[in-house]
Amino acid sequence: MTVKITHIDTWIVDVPTIRPHVLAMTSISRQSMTLVRIHTSDGVIGLGEGTTIGGLAYGEESPESIKLTIDQYMAPLLMGQMLIDPAAQLAPIRSTIVGNHFARNAVETALLDIQGQRLGVPLSTLLGGRQRDRIPVLWTLASGDTAKDIAEAEALIADRRHNIFKLKIGKRALRQDVAHVAAIKRALGDEASVRVDVNQAWDAVTALRGAAMLADAGVDLIEQPLPRADRLGMAHLTRHSPLPIMADEALRGPVDAVDYVAARACHAFSIKPAQAGGLFAARDVAAIGEAGQIGIYGGTMLEGSIGTAASAHLFATLPSLGWGTELFGPLLQTEDILTEPLEYRDFALTVPAAPGLGLSLDLDKINHFRRDAPSRTVSTPGRQENS
Numbered sequence: 539m540t541v542k543i544t545h546i547d548t549w550i551v552d553v554p555t556i557r558p559h560v561l562a563m564t565s566i567s568r569q570s571m572t573l574v575r576i577h578t579s580d581g582v583i584g585l586g587e588g589t590t591i592g593g594l595a596y597g598e599e600s601p602e603s604i605k606l607t608i609d610q611y612m613a614p615l616l617m618g619q620m621l622i623d624p625a626a627q628l629a630p631i632r633s634t635i636v637g638n639h640f641a642r643n644a645v646e647t648a649l650l651d652i653q654g655q656r657l658g659v660p661l662s663t664l665l666g667g668r669q670r671d672r673i674p675v676l677w678t679l680a681s682g683d684t685a686k687d688i689a690e691a692e693a694l695i696a697d698r699r700h701n702i703f704k705l706k707i708g709k710r711a712l713r714q715d716v717a718h719v720a721a722i723k724r725a726l727g728d729e730a731s732v733r734v735d736v737n738q739a740w741d742a743v744t745a746l747r748g749a750a751m752l753a754d755a756g757v758d759l760i761e762q763p764l765p766r767a768d769r770l771g772m773a774h775l776t777r778h779s780p781l782p783i784m785a786d787e788a789l790r791g792p793v794d795a796v797d798y799v800a801a802r803a804c805h806a807f808s809i810k811p812a813q814a815g816g817l818f819a820a821r822d823v824a825a826i827g828e829a830g831q832i833g834i835y836g837g838t839m840l841e842g843s844i845g846t847a848a849s850a851h852l853f854a855t856l857p858s859l860g861w862g863t864e865l866f867g868p869l870l871q872t873e874d875i876l877t878e879p880l881e882y883r884d885f886a887l888t889v890p891a892a893p894g895l896g897l898s899l900d901l902d903k904i905n906h907f908r909r910d911a912p913s914r915t916v917s918t919p920g921r922q923e924n925s
Contacts, residue, residue: 541621545577546613548605551907553842553871559680559706566592569871571842572604572640573904576648578621582655585895586648587845588640588812589867597787597813599640607641616645621656624649624664628816639790639815640839646816647848647895654894661851661895665817668854672886673836674862676702677869678735682709684718688725695729698884699869702731702862704761708739712748720755735761738787742771746778753780759861761808762786773803784808784861786837791815792822799830806861808837809853812845817852824856836863843868843876846887847895850880854889863887875903 554568570593574586588604590596599607615630627649631642654661662668677700679687687705694700705722707715715734723732734757740748745763752760759782764771766788776783785798786808798804807827811820824834836853839845846865853863865887868874877898881888890896905911 539580542579543576543616543619543621543627544579546608546616547573547575547577548608548613549573549904550601550605550909551842551875551904552909553873553875553907555870556872557681559678559840559870566840569840569842569867570601571845572601572608572644573844573875574608574644574648576616576645576652578652580656582652584648584650584652584655585844585897585899586644586646586651587841587848588644589839589841589845590640590812591840599638604638604641604644607635607638608645611635611638612641612645621652624653639819640812643812643814643816646818647811647844650817650848651894658893660889660891660893661817661848662854662889665821665852666855668851668889669857670854670859670889671891672888673850673853673859673865674702674885675866675882675887676700676704676731676733676862676864677866678704678706678864679722680706682706682718684721687718688722691722691726691730695726699882700866701729701885702733704733704735704864706737707734708736708763712740712744712751716748716751716755719752719757723756731758733757733759733761735786736763738762738765740764742768742774745771745775749775749779749781749783757781759784759806762788766790769797769801769803772798773801776802776804782806782833784833784835786810787813789813789823791819792826795823795826799826799832804832806833806835808835809856810837810839811849811852812839812841813837817848820852821855828857833860834858835861836865838864838867840867840870842871843874843880844895844897847880847890847897850887850889851895873903873907875900875907 782805784806785804814820
């Protein structure tokens with residue numbers, strides 16, 4: 539039987555966060571996710587997600603541009619195509635559309651979800667086979683209030699949900715930031731690992747001073763302290779820092795990964811499928827890092843459950859996850875868009891085992907939070923759709 543792609547839905551879904559999430563360049567109180575559903579003539583539906591942190595304050599793509607790119611440029615290349623395999627479906631997109639990594643990742647994820655469902659295997663099998671069923675997940679403390687962050691961390695440790703914490707800094711003066719971090723580390727002691735993410739906010743001199751001060755405070759890692767274009771600065775800092783340095787925003791795909799390994803410009807890679815241009819590209823970034831003896835960390839764009847599950851499937855296949863992951867995005871949102879939320883327990887996330895992504899959407903929740911919602915509903919039992 540010939541199977542074709544028959545219809546593609548894209549929705550922007552705005553879900554409030556449980557508290558403000560403060561970064562160096564912006565603060566968010568809701569997460570805007572661009573969701574994709576690709577329908578096939580045999581009734582299989584694939585899910586994908588394109589989510590950025592803070593829209594254009596963070597990078598070149600926004601929820602609105604992701605939706606427009608998929609609707610106007612990618613969907614016409616897919617509609618009516620015979621469903622063969624994801625690589626074949628993506629070929630015209632790769633050859634005719636430049637960049638747009640977040641949109642590309644969303645579509646690629648949906649196509650892989652379809653393939654996994656049709657073959658009866660989880661996404662991780664399509665990506666090479668999983669080496670772990672559960673992956674460690676840290677939590678980002680980003681309220682900006684020291685007392686609140688300490689209370690939040692202590693509660694999460696007590697609940698056995700997280701014992702590794704990342705602090706967003708770079709918005710305030712260096713001494714203020716270090717005092718904030720040091721107070722939290724003192725309160726948590728050896729019970730937790732504490733790391734910082736500067737989101738490109740420092741210059742070279744501040745980074746060297748900050749690294750020394752944070753090492754004295756007991757911090758374990760500094761993520762992307764310098765602007766992503768400053769590879770030479772990152773290499774110099776990596777050579778002289780008393781703490782490991784992680785690259786994040788600088789990694790826009792395999793080419794950047796090769797450059798960073800060659801320049802010895804970091805100690806660790808934050809792997810983000812959306813930022814890399816898709817799950818296959820992110821897998822390549824991880825392989826390049828492994829070959830260059832770079833530590834691997836599973837990053838996030840604060841995706842909801844679809845993007846988080848896709849990343850979890852990939853991270854489950856990697857030979858090493860020395861720095862763990864931060865796939866906590868769904869936990870930051872006030873509502874989950876799945877009928878059965880992802881499982882977080884004992885400081886880790888369980889990777890779904892059902893075919894494809896292994897997810898089922900709660901369409902009432904989707905309709906409630908969609909910008910173009912046909913009606914403003916509340917969630918009711920029984921209305922769902924399998925991915």
